[in-house]
Amino acid sequence: MTRVEAIDDDRTARVAWSLLVEPGDAVAGALVAAMGAPAAWAWLLRAAGSGEVPDPLGRDDAPGPVGQAVEAPGRARLARALDRWLPRLPGLDVDRPLDVLHRMGGAFLVPGDPAWPAPLDDLGPAAPVGLWVRGRSELAAMTRGSVAVVGARAATTYGERVAHDLAAGLADERTTVVSGGAFGIDAAAHRGSLARGGPTVVVLAGGVDRATPAGNARLIEAAVADGGAVVAEVPVGRTPTRSRFLQRNRLIAALAAGTVVVEAAWRSGALSTAHHAAGLLRPVGAVPGPVTSVASAGCHRLLRDGVAVCVTDVSDVLELVRGPGVEAEEPSAARPGDELPEHARRILDAASRRRALDVTALAVRAGVSLDEASGALGMLELEGAVERVQEGWRLASAGPGRVT
Amino acid sequence: MTRVEAIDDDRTARVAWSLLVEPGDAVAGALVAAMGAPAAWAWLLRAAGSGEVPDPLGRDDAPGPVGQAVEAPGRARLARALDRWLPRLPGLDVDRPLDVLHRMGGAFLVPGDPAWPAPLDDLGPAAPVGLWVRGRSELAAMTRGSVAVVGARAATTYGERVAHDLAAGLADERTTVVSGGAFGIDAAAHRGSLARGGPTVVVLAGGVDRATPAGNARLIEAAVADGGAVVAEVPVGRTPTRSRFLQRNRLIAALAAGTVVVEAAWRSGALSTAHHAAGLLRPVGAVPGPVTSVASAGCHRLLRDGVAVCVTDVSDVLELVRGPGVEAEEPSAARPGDELPEHARRILDAASRRRALDVTALAVRAGVSLDEASGALGMLELEGAVERVQEGWRLASAGPGRVT
Structure with a gap:
């Protein structure tokens, strides 16, 4: 059992927190934001040792510091959080997962790193404590103005073609494509970007050491090899689970400047990505499809509900993320007589x-x-x-x- | 040359005006609204006889009537209007076209008739002075809550299928389908309605005596035979021209409670119908399609521009025209674990x-x-x-x- 002792530096403490909590744990996020990661870790160890819930702001001993920028979570929430964190504390090992990551040429990014994508801060206390990254580590530069192209696993040939062509067109416009590495739309989007030499970012629900789904392992490794990156919030070694998939979707939405859903059934994880993006006030686009195709029902739902704007080509998507400055090219199909009085x-x-x-x-x-x-x-x-x-x-x- | 003399009754005077002016002539509409059709006709005859532009409100002779509900057009507009009307006056024959209409079992409807669709009044001075109708003449009852299903002539199999199925579903819901009798989407919509025994209203750009296009003549006659109607603003005998097509579109938009565009190219007459409907504050829906299909580009444009709402099935369309009281049936695809904490x-x-x-x-x-x-x-x-x-x-x- 290594490192279940005091941790001095921010990065290592954040690795420890990353190992301890599930993605999107807002209590951990608030605690780390309020105290700093090492102090929050020290607080945790005190709690583990005493069986109590120490006041994170020291209000047990003295009047608490005035004017804290971030409010620490209340006592009752902390007690419940400790109940879910402490079972993971015994045997928690910071070094081994980091070793695995480093051997793969990866890096653990933390807020404050130049490569840390600042838009993630929009997630507030639910922002990740750190990111496990393989491939090109300049994630901030790479994801600035990027577009998430997401959609159904059970995609149609039509959807895959549109996703591929959109992503290829975005790569031509030096716009990074972010997606989830899943079968169907995600894979088509990554492929389209790679086909034009664009860097593409794969955000996984499991650890970056295991390219999942296995059927897309070669594609995901290609993203790493071809100037892109594979990113996860959970440590190496972790498997993707349903809640991790859902939390991963919020990460995609937060990383990209805008999200485009290409195909999605009436209920689809891609819709959660779209709603996360909308919640973050990021622009959302939906690609329409035949109303006879269940694979497009979710896109049409987004359009109907006003969550998404209808996008049909690369210029629509660029207008979505860059604003109306980019003029959509209007087919000038002037007809004879149009200009006449x-x-x-x-x-x-x-x-x-x-x-x-x-x-x-x-x-x-x-x-x-x-x-x-x-x-x-x-x-x-x-x-x-x-x-x-x-x-x-x-x-x-x-x-x-x-x-x- | 019959009837180029005084006409006493409103209906006959409106027939004369209908023969004299092109659809959407707002000067004629304002004049008829301000003076009544017979007095406006008398004024026209005075103008023809004198070569002057008499004041329609008698302001030449005496102080004009006070509190006119409708403002008569100004002198300059009237002069220009006379220039375009008077060439048609010689030989103008009210009886013959009415005879043709009556022999076909038709009727000439005027505002004030119980069968006159009051929503047409929303067109203001551009409202038709009367309607040439064949088939079931209770046009008001038939078009109340009706839906215009319109779209491209150059439709795809997909678009025609969707138009047919939408119209059939609307007929099942006792909702009249209004369209333009053209090839493609219009024809598919009429057919879908007829297939379920629904009355359907064909609004023609030419006279109701000539079912145009000739290729749809049997379909248009079926609309008449099966409890629906064929309607035109221009007299019998007139051919459809481009400007008459455009004006016909405003009539479709005004007659129906809402307009749905099924397929439309980037530039398409169906878009003008949609814009007319939007201008009349009638709800507009657009059916999405593959972004790879140019036949859907106009629909996607309407969605993008916020002119239309995305509609994918009959319940969407009913919600469009009846309001959200009609609940769209939501597929209850609950997944295992959804209801769990x-x-x-x-x-x-x-x-x-x-x-x-x-x-x-x-x-x-x-x-x-x-x-x-x-x-x-x-x-x-x-x-x-x-x-x-x-x-x-x-x-x-x-x-x-x-x-x-």
Whole structure:
């Protein structure tokens, strides 16, 4: 049993806390934020030794410090938290998991590191105490302006294609794709990014030493090898569980500047990611799909509920995360006659290709005045839309023609 | 040349105005609203005879009537309007088109008729002066709470199927489907409604005597024969033109309680219907489709721009037009463990089917306290999710199992 003694430095204390608590434990987060990780750890050891719940702010002995930036959790919450933490204390080993991580070239990031992604602080006390990272460790730079592309495991060919193409397009725009490494949409998104040489970040629900699901191990290792990273909040060695999956989703939402759901069934983990992102006031996009496809029902639900904005291509997604500064490219499918004044358009409608009509007939057909008809015909003749023949006017054979 | 003389009764005068003006002529609408149709007609005849622009409110001769409910158009607008109306006056024949209509069993509806759909009044001066109707003439009753299902001519199999099924479902809910009788989505919608015996209303851009497009003539006649109606603002004999198509769209939007766009390209007439509906504060829905389909691009644009709400099935559409009173049926896909408290769910995650674990091991794995673990195990045992064996606890073989 190593290290179940005092820990002086912040990083090691955070490793210890990471080993002790489950992801999203807001009591631990608040305690560490209020006291600092080493002091919080010392407090824990006192609690373990005494069987009591010491006041974390020293209010047992003296009036507590005034003006604490972060409120420490109340006594009753601490007592309940100790009940769930202390069973893990015996045998807790800080060194071995760190060794495993370091042997894999990984690093344990903590708040304050230049590489620490500051947006995680938006999670408040539920922010991770530290991150287990393999691959490129400049996580802050890599995830700035990044996009989470997430979705169903049970994806369709359509969904996988869209996820792949979106991620590839984002990589072309030097935008990192963050996802969960799962089968289906996640994997397609990572693949799309890698295909264009983009760095991609895989956020796992289990330890970074075990690429899960095993079927995606090669893909996940490729993310590490190709300039991206694999990230987890739980220590190496831990298996993914349902609650860890759900907490992992909040991490994806917090890491990325915006979240896009490509395919999701009516109930899907990807929806939890979307709701986490919305809760963090991050923009959320949903890719629509056929209403006949259950794999898109969750996306449509997000659109209906106003949680997500409809996104259909890379420019929509970039507008989502960067704001409307990036102009979506509007297909300029101008149609013949679009630019004409109303009465000229009506004359164009009224004119025939087969049979020439005089000005009066055209004015009556079109419901415009004779003056308007004459003016319009002059303009249309200049544009080559109508031609004057002996009997009057008719549509030019090469002109824009009638649109009905 | 008949009837280019004074007309005493409102209905006949409105027929004359309908023959004289193009749909959506707000000057004519304002004039008829301010003076009444016969007086407006008399004014027109005076203008034609004198070559002047008489003051419609008699302000030439005497102080004008006080407290006119509707403001008559200004002198300059009237002069321009006369320029476009007068060319049509010679030869204007009220009787013949009415004869054609009556021989087809049709009726010319005017505001004030019990069958006149009052929602058309929302169009203000651009409201039609009258409606040419074939089939069931109780248009007010038939269109109350109706849904416009519109979309692209160049529809896909997907879009046509969705339009058909939506319309069929609406017919089952005794909701009239209104559309434009065009190829593609419109036709599929009419067909879906007819397939379930629902009345359907076809709003044409040309006269009701000529079912256009000719390829849909049988379908349009079926709408008449099967308890529905064919409606137009332009007189019998008129051909559809581009501006008439656009004005027809405003009529569809105004007739229906809500508009649903099933498929529409980036630029599509169906979008104009949607925008007309939105402008009239009628609810608008758009059916999403694959982002890879150009036929859905217009729908996605409506969703993105916030013009339309995402609708995927009949209950979504009913909620759109009737309000949230109609509850969308939510698939109750409860998953095992959903109803459990958080710590019980974590214990379920931590337990194994193959290997039994004691309470302490489960608590450590799950990151919960011993008390919580014991309590959770008792609850899970009662639910048959876990079973107690000699070495401790394991997942019951028939239980809900672990969800990852």
